[in-house]
Amino acid sequence: DSLVRTDPDADLVRRLKASGDDAGHCFALLMTRHGAKLRHRAARILGDECEAEDVVQETWVAVLQGIR
DSSP, rough: OOOOOOOHHHHHHHHHHOOOOOOOHHHHHHHHHHHHHHHHHHHHHHHHHHHHHHHHHHHHHHHHHHHH
């Protein structure tokens, strides 16, 4: 028997698209999984922590809007 592997992020996005009761929870999990890495990369690229935080927030807003 072969095991079917699923991408946990894909599962969260699928659940988020369904906009069920756990949509907020799914979005929070995605932010928790990827937020620090995004902030770190943005800060390295921009050279400014505050600007990086703004860019990351705008990115999350765009993600949420794009999913819907």
